[in-house]
Structures are given as C-alpha cells and as structure tokens.
Amino acid sequence: MSxxxxxxxxxxxxxxxxxxxxxxxxxxLMGLKCGRCHKVTVPxxxxxxxxxxxxxxxxxLSGKGKLISxxxxxxxxxxxxxxxxxxxxxxxxxxxxxxxxxxxxIPFERLKVGMDLQVDFDTGVxxxxxxxxxxxxxxx
Numbered sequence: 001m002s003x004x005x006x007x008x009x010x011x012x013x014x015x016x017x018x019x020x021x022x023x024x025x026x027x028x029l030m031g032l033k034c035g036r037c038h039k040v041t042v043p044x045x046x047x048x049x050x051x052x053x054x055x056x057x058x059x060x061l062s063g064k065g066k067l068i069s070x071x072x073x074x075x076x077x078x079x080x081x082x083x084x085x086x087x088x089x090x091x092x093x094x095x096x097x098x099x100x101x102x103x104x105x106i107p108f109e110r111l112k113v114g115m116d117l118q119v120d121f122d123t124g125v126x127x128x129x130x131x132x133x134x135x136x137x138x139x140x
Contacts (some may be wrong), residue, residue, distance in 0.1 A: 011056055015044035021132035023058075027121045029135060031097060033059040040097045063119030064140060065093040072108050091117050091137050105138040116140040 013019040015032055020043055023030040031042035035055035039048065042061070047054050070089035073080075080086070087103040089111075101119075103111065118140040123133045 011046075011058065013058075015046050015056060015058075017043060018132075020044050024121055024133040024135050025123050027123065029061045029063045029119045030058050031061050031095065032056040040093075040095045042093075042097050042099050061097075061119075062094045065091040065099075065117055065119075065137070067103070067111065067113055067115050067117055067137075068092050068098060069113065070103060070111055072111075087111060089117075089137060102134070102136040103138070104136045 011032070013022070020030060029042075030044075031040040032044050032048075033040050033056065034048040034051060034053050035057065036053035037048060037051040039050045040059060040061065041049045041056070046056075048056060068090045070087055072085055072087050074085045076084040076086070083102075085108070087106075087108060088100065089103045090098050090100050092098050103117065104120075116139075117137040119135050120138050121133060121135050
C-alpha cells in the first residue's frame with residue numbers, strides 16, 4: 001500500500017519481537033521510525049501506532065530517558081521469583097516513546113520519578129523462559 005508519495009518496502013529484518021531481541025543481543029535498542037509521521041514505535045509492530053502507515057524503518061534509539069512511573073514487585077510471577085524483589089518502570093526515551101522495563105543497579109529508596117536512566121543489556125540467554133536477551137534501565 002502506498003499513499004501520498006510514500007514508497008512502501010519490506011522491513012528487513014521483519015518487525016517482530018524476535019528481531020527486537022536479536023538487536024538486544026547486539027546491545028542495540030531499536031524501534032521503528034515511520035516514514036509518514038516520523039514517530040517511533042517500540043516494541044515493533046507491522047504498522048505505525050500513530051498513523052497506520054507501513055512505511056517503517058528500524059532506527060537505533062539513544063536509550064536515554066526519564067523515569068515516568070515505577071513499582072517494586074515483591075511477589076513475582078513464577079518465572080521471575082528468583083529476581084524478587086525488583087523494580088519495573090516506564091521510561092520516556094529521548095525520542096519521545098515510552099518503554100517499560102526492569103530498573104536495576106539503583107537502590108529502591110533512591111528511585112525517583114523524573115530521574116535520568118540509561119538502557120543497558122543482559123545479553124546472556126537464560127535457560128528458562130523468557131529465552132531471549134534482556135534490556136533493563138539503570139543509572140545514567
């Protein structure tokens with residue numbers, strides 16, 4: 001589908017969660033940038049979350065952002081019990097998109113809404129679910 005002079009081309013690699021986590025293995029936080037409205041979508045999907053265009057390209061994100069909200073989980077799902085207690089936050093990245101993730105390497109009592117964070121990666125693939133590398137946010 002092409003509209004208004006857009007050139008629609010297949011995205012390579014495909015805009016899948018598997019591709020997103022493959023980039024994490026390479027220590028890259030990637031999103032999809034829309035060729036029509038120029039907004040970034042994370043996690044990836046096959047159409048722009050803002051305007052519906054399929055004219056998307058992978059773009060590396062800075063990984064820098066501000067903590068918008070957070071919670072500390074003391075009672076975790078079975079797959080994450082070994083990590084409890086742990087913090088999960090929503091971070092607004094410099095590119096304007098918000099991404100949820102674990103917040104690590106900061107004592108819980110020092111977590112503050114508005115604090116600067118930086119993405120980091122745990123590129124080892126765990127033996128248990130989920131079996132993909134993980135990104136997390138830490139001190140900038």
